[in-house]
Amino acid sequence: QSALTQPASVSGSPGQSITISCTGSSSDVGGYNSVSWYQQHPGKAPQLMIYDVSNRPSGVSNRFSGSKSGNTASLTISGLQAEDEADYYCNSYTTSSTWVFGGGTKVTVL
Amino acid sequence: QLQLQESGPGLVKPSETLSLTCTVSGGSLTSSSYYWDWIRQPPGKGLEWIASINYNGNRYYNPSLKSRVTISVDTSENQFSLKLKSVTAADTAVYYCARELGSTSNYFDYWGQGTLVTVSS
Numbered sequence: 001q002s003a004l005t006q007p008a009s010v011s012g013s014p015g016q017s018i019t020i021s022c023t024g025s026s027s028d029v030g031g032y033n034s035v036s037w038y039q040q041h042p043g044k045a046p047q048l049m050i051y052d053v054s055n056r057p058s059g060v061s062n063r064f065s066g067s068k069s070g071n072t073a074s075l076t077i078s079g080l081q082a083e084d085e086a087d088y089y090c091n092s093y094t095t096s097s098t099w100v101f102g103g104g105t106k107v108t109v110l
Numbered sequence: 111q112l113q114l115q116e117s118g119p120g121l122v123k124p125s126e127t128l129s130l131t132c133t134v135s136g137g138s139l140t141s142s143s144y145y146w147d148w149i150r151q152p153p154g155k156g157l158e159w160i161a162s163i164n165y166n167g168n169r170y171y172n173p174s175l176k177s178r179v180t181i182s183v184d185t186s187e188n189q190f191s192l193k194l195k196s197v198t199a200a201d202t203a204v205y206y207c208a209r210e211l212g213s214t215s216n217y218f219d220y221w222g223q224g225t226l227v228t229v230s231s
Contacts, residue, residue, distance in 0.1 A: 051217035
């Protein structure tokens with residue numbers, strides 16, 4: 001199974017909105033609503049930010065939102081803050097009953 | 111509060127078998143709603159899903175690793191384990207254990223802190 005495709009890096013100024021894309025296929029992203037997003041700060045374990053395409057776990061800021069169109073899922077961070085600087089990974093369930101991650105996107109707050 | 115803790119050798123020689131255990135505290139492995147997973151991350155690289163298992167022993171493996179990986183569960187100890195045989199330097203990574211919600215929703219909600227395993231002679 002091939003990794004989902006994410007941009008290597010995305011940047012924005014404080015207060016701006018940024019969007020990270022995650023492109024797969026009809027065998028993963030396009031075929032299931034089991035798409036999730038994880039934030040990872042250096043040296044830390046990943047943390048769930050979005051599940052089932054667009055749902056936020058309790059405790060996650062409403063500045064984070066998710067969506068999906070066809071084989072591409074997206075994570076939007078609005079009102080960008082310094083603490084949002086981290087790596088972000090998308091993840092999808094697949095037709096093989098397995099999981100696949102994206103390659104990761106480094107978010108830089110300018 | 112659920113906690114997961116990985117344990118095992120930090121250094122493994124090439125061609126040998128990597129063995130890790132994840133101890134779950136604050137909750138039970140025997141809930142039918144969950145799977146228990148291993149995920150790894152080579153230094154400076156992205157996440158790679160390795161395998162998952164539930165309390166009944168239903169297993170799923172990453173096709174690219176399937177021939178070398180075994181995942182198992184010990185409900186009496188509230189632990190699950192990973193074995194990866196014939197390791198090479200490419201298997202050097204931080205290995206995470208995680209809980210997967212596997213019902214109508216599917217995602218990894220709890221993660222261990224990760225343990226670095228280096229493959230080197």
